[in-house]
Amino acid sequence: MDPALSLDSRVATLSLAGMALAWSVGLTILSIAATGAWEPRVWAVALLATATIVVARETAPLRAPFTAQAHLVVHVLACTAYLLYTNGSEGSAASRWLPWIPIALSLLIVAMCRYRPPREILGAGLLSTSAIALATMPLVAAPMPLHGAPGGALVLTAVLPVMTASVAAACYSRILVANSERWKAQAGYSSAALEPALLSDIERVMYRERVNALSGEAFPFLRRVLDADSISAADRDTARDIAARIRSAMVHEVDRTWLQAAVDSGPTGVHAPVVDDPDACAPMMSGTQRAALRTLISSLGASPRLDRFTISIRATDGTCRGEVWARFRAPYRPPRRRRNADLAVLRVAFSEVTVSTPADQLIVRFSFDHA
Structure with missing residues (x-):
């Protein structure tokens, strides 16, 4: 898929990217105010803001198509941001747990779903899910889990947003691809049905052009020769000139791209x-x-x-x-x-x-x- 076929989704893409950025900044401010650990969270939100900018910039129609490299960069930046976030989290019962980075990544995945094929969307989503699950393991193995919750619950709350968004985005992209292929097939059938009529029209137009070219000089000259009793040297020169001009026009028509x-x-x-x-x-x-x-x-x-x-x-x-x-x-x-x-x-x-x-x-x- 490419932005040329997705111009009508530009507003939705920018809106989802803006929501992801606003969500990340707001939750980062609340997290810093609650824990006081600001440095890893600031770096995390900076990486996620970069991923948002990549989505907004690379999906622009003037930069079409949205490449697989840009798609991969968004996932890598978001996973790196989550890794920094988990390293800055404290494994205590008083620590707040809200996987805002996976939620922001899920919004970006939905924003990119019209621009990449379904297999790539699903594959990148599963890789990001695995990376997020691995990054959550240090919190699961902490002496005091967050809010006393079991480790499995922490992992599920972190990976479910990305997993569900990836599956939904892949299904939506698959429908777009299927509709596009169906439209192309129908257009091909229509073109094949119209081909005989178009070829007939082309032959008719070419015949008329040749008749017009001959009626300008050739037909009057031939009529004059038939009315005369003999063919002079001037008539031969005139016939040679007319034939050369007609031949030149026909060659030019064939050579024209x-x-x-x-x-x-x-x-x-x-x-x-x-x-x-x-x-x-x-x-x-x-x-x-x-x-x-x-x-x-x-x-x-x-x-x-x-x-x-x-x-x-x-x-x-x-x-x-x-x-x-x-x-x-x-x-x-x-x-x-x-x-x-x-x-x-x-x-x-x-x-x-x-x-x-x-x-x-x-x-x-x-x-x-x-x-």
């Missing part, structure tokens, strides 16, 4: 970019990459203040590198937030996507391997 065709056949009212693809890299893109780039082109071209728009692609060392450059009429700054979805899809489809916004400009660089 899908990107140039998409630009030429764009809707009215949309600024068409200048395509610079001397190495013919555009045909090497996959279907997903073509759709992502076409979406960005349509979004930029529909901007009313667009002044100039270019797309350049080059092949270097087995990798195709492209750049989309757009300049807007000043004073103007491209609204990146409006293009969150387009840029997020582009980050999923291509590798090494970078976005920069100089004054009155938008520059998007991407790369992809030769197909």
